[in-house]
Amino acid sequence: MRLLLVDDETELVSALAERLRLRGIETDFATDGDAAADKVRANAYDLAVLDMKMPGLSGLDLKKKLQRLRPGMRFIFMTGHGSEEDFRAGSAEAAGYLVKPVRIEALIAAVQAALAGGQG
Amino acid sequence: MGMIDRLRPAFWDGATDGGPYRSLFNYRRLWRLSVALLAAVSLTPLCIMTVIDFNVTKRAVNQENINRTTITTSNTRRTLTYFLDERLAALGFAARVQTYENLSTQDHLTALLRDLKAAFGGFMDLGVIGEDGRQVAYVGPYDLLGINYADQAWFKETMASGSYISDIFLGFRNVPHLIIAVRADRPGGGHFLLRASVDTQRINDILAGLDLSGNGDAFLVNREGVLQTVSRSHGTVFERLDIPVPEQADRTEVVETSDAEGGLIVGYASIERTPLVLMVVKRQAELMRPWFAMRLNLMGFLGASVLVILVVILGVATYMVEKIFVADQTRAKTMHQMEHTNRMASIGRLAAGVAHEINNPLAIINEKAGLMQDLIRFSPEPPSPDRLSGLVDSILASVERAGTITKRLLSFARHLEVHIESVSLQKVAEEVLSFLTKEAEYRRIAVEVTADPAVPTIESDRGKLQQILLNLVNNAFQAMDDGGSLRVRIFRPGEAGVAVSVADNGCGIPAADIKRIFEPFFSTKKKKGGTGLGLSITYGLVQELGGTLAVASELGHGSTFTVTFPLDKGDAGAPAARG
Numbered sequence: 001m002r003l004l005l006v007d008d009e010t011e012l013v014s015a016l017a018e019r020l021r022l023r024g025i026e027t028d029f030a031t032d033g034d035a036a037a038d039k040v041r042a043n044a045y046d047l048a049v050l051d052m053k054m055p056g057l058s059g060l061d062l063k064k065k066l067q068r069l070r071p072g073m074r075f076i077f078m079t080g081h082g083s084e085e086d087f088r089a090g091s092a093e094a095a096g097y098l099v100k101p102v103r104i105e106a107l108i109a110a111v112q113a114a115l116a117g118g119q120g
Numbered sequence: 121m122g123m124i125d126r127l128r129p130a131f132w133d134g135a136t137d138g139g140p141y142r143s144l145f146n147y148r149r150l151w152r153l154s155v156a157l158l159a160a161v162s163l164t165p166l167c168i169m170t171v172i173d174f175n176v177t178k179r180a181v182n183q184e185n186i187n188r189t190t191i192t193t194s195n196t197r198r199t200l201t202y203f204l205d206e207r208l209a210a211l212g213f214a215a216r217v218q219t220y221e222n223l224s225t226q227d228h229l230t231a232l233l234r235d236l237k238a239a240f241g242g243f244m245d246l247g248v249i250g251e252d253g254r255q256v257a258y259v260g261p262y263d264l265l266g267i268n269y270a271d272q273a274w275f276k277e278t279m280a281s282g283s284y285i286s287d288i289f290l291g292f293r294n295v296p297h298l299i300i301a302v303r304a305d306r307p308g309g310g311h312f313l314l315r316a317s318v319d320t321q322r323i324n325d326i327l328a329g330l331d332l333s334g335n336g337d338a339f340l341v342n343r344e345g346v347l348q349t350v351s352r353s354h355g356t357v358f359e360r361l362d363i364p365v366p367e368q369a370d371r372t373e374v375v376e377t378s379d380a381e382g383g384l385i386v387g388y389a390s391i392e393r394t395p396l397v398l399m400v401v402k403r404q405a406e407l408m409r410p411w412f413a414m415r416l417n418l419m420g421f422l423g424a425s426v427l428v429i430l431v432v433i434l435g436v437a438t439y440m441v442e443k444i445f446v447a448d449q450t451r452a453k454t455m456h457q458m459e460h461t462n463r464m465a466s467i468g469r470l471a472a473g474v475a476h477e478i479n480n481p482l483a484i485i486n487e488k489a490g491l492m493q494d495l496i497r498f499s500p501e502p503p504s505p506d507r508l509s510g511l512v513d514s515i516l517a518s519v520e521r522a523g524t525i526t527k528r529l530l531s532f533a534r535h536l537e538v539h540i541e542s543v544s545l546q547k548v549a550e551e552v553l554s555f556l557t558k559e560a561e562y563r564r565i566a567v568e569v570t571a572d573p574a575v576p577t578i579e580s581d582r583g584k585l586q587q588i589l590l591n592l593v594n595n596a597f598q599a600m601d602d603g604g605s606l607r608v609r610i611f612r613p614g615e616a617g618v619a620v621s622v623a624d625n626g627c628g629i630p631a632a633d634i635k636r637i638f639e640p641f642f643s644t645k646k647k648k649g650g651t652g653l654g655l656s657i658t659y660g661l662v663q664e665l666g667g668t669l670a671v672a673s674e675l676g677h678g679s680t681f682t683v684t685f686p687l688d689k690g691d692a693g694a695p696a697a698r699g
Contacts, residue, residue: 080479101486
């Protein structure tokens with residue numbers, strides 16, 4: 001299982017990646033859309049955790065872009081902003097929708113559920 | 121509480137409350153204006169009609185009096201003329217059917233006088249005068265036989281024109297009378313005169329028998345203005361008349377004279393073939409008495425109407441202005457509540473954004489703290505103090521970041537009460553924009569704040585300034601697509617003021633809408649749940665702070681809202697009520 005974390009908050013993604021690695025999950029992170037795309041082109045990720053709102057690029061747009069690069073990839077949205085609209089869009093588009101701050105157990109459970117489920 | 125206090129309507133003392141949204145009208149002026157206008161349009165025609173009616177009826181009554189005087193004068197003249205003509209004709213007839221010889225005998229003349237008295241009346245004596253002027257026969261109460269009249273004017277007149285009627289005189293007998301004379305032909309050639317005295321009793325009776333209204337008077341005068349008959353109030357017989365005798369008139373004439381006693385109506389007409397003039401004199405004041413009574417009624421009616429109209433006007437004007445006052449007060453209260461609601465709504469909107477911004481540091485804290493725990497739990501050896509210290513620093517920095525955000529929100533919410541203080545427009549603008557940086561970032565909207573360093577602080581209400589700017593910036597954000605640009609400029613438009621302009625490069629406002637954007641409930645964002653109150657509330661807030669709000673917009677190229685404040689005037693209540 002290989003994960004990609006994308007969030008504009010470096011401190012957040014770096015710490016989260018480290019915690020996941022400590023749990024034996026191979027994890028990379030990127031802090032903007034272009035870096036994420038580069039990483040997706042380079043490696044085969046099973047799943048990406050995307051921030052819903054990033055400067056200049058929304059999580060939904062980034063998801064579409066990455067999906068084109070690597071069809072079959074799964075996605076989970078993670079956001080600090082719990083707007084109704086985002087929740088509906090996020091839930092419909094991705095396997096999971098989590099509101100920050102997220103307990104790591106909940107994140108891992110969502111990742112496993114997403115990978116187990118057929119929908120992507 | 122006095123009567124005046126109880127009658128005084130509530131609007132008289134102006135707005136009681138309604139907060140900073142001042143009344144739209146000056147109620148007292150509105151009331152005065154409506155009373156004056158209503159009174160003018162209702163009372164002016166009434167007064168004009170009254171004056172016209174007054175004059176018309178006066179003229180009509182006067183004309184009626186003149187007409188009646190004319191008729192009376194004319195009829196009386198005809199009666200008198202007939203009276204004298206009848207006697208002249210009788211005398212002429214007698215002179216024609218009797219011969220000079222017959223008439224010269226005393227018996228015949230006596231019989232003739234008796235017949236004339238019986239048939240016509242009024243004859244007093246009868247005399248026959250020869251061509252030489254000597255009276256050859258006479259019957260009557262005086263001894264006038266043999267008197268020579270050759271030098272008398274009436275004798276010459278009669279000889280010349282065939283007949284003569286004198287004016288009234290006393291003569292030898294000291295009784296007012298007049299004489300009638302006719303010339304007759306003698307069969308053998310030559311002439312003689314038949315002369316009779318007529319007493320004036322019959323004339324007096326005719327004149328006395330006239331029914332004259334208005335304390336009227338009818339009498340005869342001669343051309344010299346000497347009274348020929350008794351008058352009631354203009355002297356007695358042979359006195360000089362105290363009013364001027366008019367020119368000779370063949371027809372009946374009526375003139376009005378005005379003197380101290382209220383004026384006279386004088387009708388006059390000459391009696392044909394005599395030097396006599398008939399005059400009918402009436403007193404205007406007496407004639408107009410019925411009209412005066414009518415005038416009194418008219419004035420009474422006018423007074424009562426004016427009173428009723430004024431009472432109604434006062435009542436209606438007071439009622440209407442009171443209604444406007446109440447409606448205006450309600451509006452002001454509603455606007456005040458709306459302003460509050462708008463502020464609460466924007467705080468709510470901000471809170472949603474703030475929650476997002478706080479969630480990010482919270483998530484960092486979550487991960488850093490979790491990582492510390494993980495390092496202790498999963499690592500075969502304890503983590504180095506440096507590593508832990510770095511993680512704690514991150515946690516502290518994130519707490520600091522979240523604290524800053526909550527403090528900002530608190531400071532924004534705190535300024536709900538009106539509080540005038542020295543405010544820097546630049547600080548307020550930066551504060552407001554700090555809430556929106558994240559949204560700007562996400563939407564790639566470039567926000568640029570430029571402040572002229574020469575702009576001084578102003579005395580104003582920080583909370584309201586925040587609200588104004590937040591509303592304007594929010595509007596600008598809504599007008600723009602992602603990737604737009606917002607420019608906030610703080611500058612001095614002149615010596616007396618400072619200004620903030622908020623310019624976007626969004627959709628712009630159609631020219632047709634630009635006049636309406638400050639109206640309450642005008643909104644083009646119907647679908648997206650716009651209330652249409654944002655700009656009208658902003659406008660109200662700017663006015664409360666004594667400023668002005670101007671807008672320039674080009675469809676498709678963006679809009680610029682500019683708020684200008686006076687340097688040291690920002691108190692909420694000071695500007696006088698509009699209207």
